[in-house]
Amino acid sequence: MGLARRHFMISVACAGAALAAPAVHGRARAKVVVVGGGAGGASVARKIAIDAAGQIDVTLVEPNARHTTCYFSNLYLGGLRSFESLQHGYDGLTRAGVDVVPDFAAAIDREQRRVVLAGGGHLPYDRLVVAPGIDFVDGSVPGWSLEAADRTPHAYKAGPQTLLLAKMIESLPQGGVFAMVAPPEPYRCPPGPYERVSMIAHYLKGKNPTAKIIIIDPKEEFTLQKLFEDAWLKYYDGMIEWIGPDFGSRNLSVSPDAMEISVDGEVMKVDCCNVIPAQRAGKIADLAHLTNQSGWAPVDPFSMRSRLDDRIFVLGDSAQQGDMPKSATSARSQAEVAAATVIGDLTGWEIPEPVYSNACWSALAPGDSVKDGGTYKPADGKIASIEKYVSQADEDAATRAATYQESLDWYHTITAQIFG
Structure with a gap:
């Protein structure tokens, strides 16, 4: 010591x-x-x-x-x-x-x-x-405010917002457009927005297969990007479009009342807008x-x-x-x-x-999940990463299915540990 x-x-x-x-x-x-x-x-x-x-x-x-x-x-x-x-x-x-x-x-x-x-x-x-x-940081997305969350729900505090977003997704017209504005770092659950897109795409594939999903992201890259993009190509080909800074996402504004998004001067009409603010x-x-x-x-x-x-x-x-x-x-x-x-x-x-650890599972489709996590210890005035792990892009179906089941077991275990 x-x-x-x-x-x-x-x-x-x-x-x-x-x-x-x-x-x-x-x-x-x-x-x-x-x-x-x-x-x-x-x-x-x-x-x-x-x-x-x-x-x-x-x-x-x-x-x-x-x-x-x-x-x-x-x-x-x-x-x-x-x-x-x-x-x-x-x-x-x-x-x-x-x-x-x-x-x-x-x-x-x-x-x-x-x-x-x-x-x-x-x-x-x-x-x-x-x-x-x-x-949430009010006004962190130009045109958006906390008061607009009933029209452009974040659903990043689970509860009524989750139910509201689900209702909007269910009501999306055939061939309609669902847009997500992803948050800047740091934010709760780094892979969360992209798991959300995967799950919404799964739902729409069965109920509304001609619908489109647009992600407008202020980040140049996102957590587990290759794993998510590979899954989107495999399961939801042609449904999901990601717009990053190179394509104008930094020049973004939203109009909740008109349900419009402006990206680099181009105005898009959408049917549902999920704004996850800073x-x-x-x-x-x-x-x-x-x-x-x-x-x-x-x-x-x-x-x-x-x-x-x-x-x-x-x-x-x-x-x-x-x-x-x-x-x-x-x-x-x-x-x-x-x-x-x-x-x-x-x-x-x-x-x-002190000993710290993290683990996170992300569902790509039913029976297909990936995970990432690591261990940490105090160093250099912070909780520092000492070892990481992440699912690989070339994993077979059996491995992914096992990871999916592992996630279900984890949820049961951690909620029992937390709430008794």
């Missing part, structure tokens, strides 16, 4: 011992509040409640009675999965000892160390975990002044502790942490590290060395 790492561990141990005094020596147990009940927030709340063995009071603030996963929502759009299969309640967290508060976190009072609830009242904390997911940390992280000029919340790679407040941890999509992609698996991995650190802070228990 290097000198810097030893110094960090000693500093954390000293701070933790001092702040853990109410839990160790006093009558009141230490209090942890978690804001946000997605992959990161639900995971860390449940793990702290279980692993702390009753020594810490854990409260989760989440306004929705059921969480709808954004991961696998593309399979719903493709007709391969029901909407209900994406929804998960919080009874498993309650059974684990988490107090679930159905409310919005309206503010975080860092000086008084309390979360202010929209419904009135507040929750004091010794440690706070902020895991609110993403929000993203940033969830609003509560910004309100609490936990973000920097990037719009994301910087964290320490050894612990997921906020660099702006050592009593607060930021997990998942909102975190600016380094090389890890924003994904459910990343969020759960980060939750494991943060939970161990929080417990160590408040009980004096040893904090293990």
Whole structure:
């Protein structure tokens, strides 16, 4: 262990011992509040409640009675999965000892160390975990605004937006045009927009085979590009067109009311427009002044502790942490590290060395999926990539079918781990 790492561990141990005094020596147990009940927030709340063995009071603030996963929502759009299969309640967290508060976190009072609830009242904390997911940069696509999301849905927060986009796809006229405006980096689930296109193409191939799909992308290249493009040629030949910067995508504007898109001066009439705008940390992280000029919340790679407040941890999509992609698996991995650190802070228990991993599956067609992922560790002030893997272009049908089944098994496993 290097000198810097030893110094960090000693500093954390000293701070933790001092702040853990109410839990160790006093009558009141230490209090942890978690804001946000997605992959990161639900995971860390449940793990702290279980692993702390009753020594810490854990409260989760989440306004929705059921969480709808954004991961696998593309399979719903493709007709391969029901909407209900994406929804998960919080009874498993309650059974684990988490107090679930159905409310919005309206503010975080860092000086008084309390979360202010929209419904009135507040929750004091010794440690706070902020895991609110993403929000969108209003106006990041010229002509588009948050108010236009009911006409040009992003469906990048699963729930009503997912249902709205599905209805629009189902209502697409025969031979109609579906357009997607892809987001700039960084954003939630790098292969997600392209899996979405694959699944929508699968649906349209059976219901509306003369329909067209146009992707307008600000990026010069995208995640797993060859794998997706090979699949589009194999399964959906002639249906999908990708427009990148070389073809004018940087000169883009949309007109939600007219349902028109202008690309490099050429106006296209479309029948459905899925605008996935630029993203940033969830609003509560910004309100609490936990973000920097990037719009994301910087964290320490050894612990997921906020660099702006050592009593607060930021997990998942909102975190600016380094090389890890924003994904459910990343969020759960980060939750494991943060939970161990929080417990160590408040009980004096040893904090293990952090280990991070990510895995992501992308469906190209029924029975055909690809995957990518990797392992990570703290280095150079960030969570750094140390090993990667990715599906290969020349894989046979049996391998792809096995990967597809692996993705279904993964979804069942990770949602059980998160929600109990």
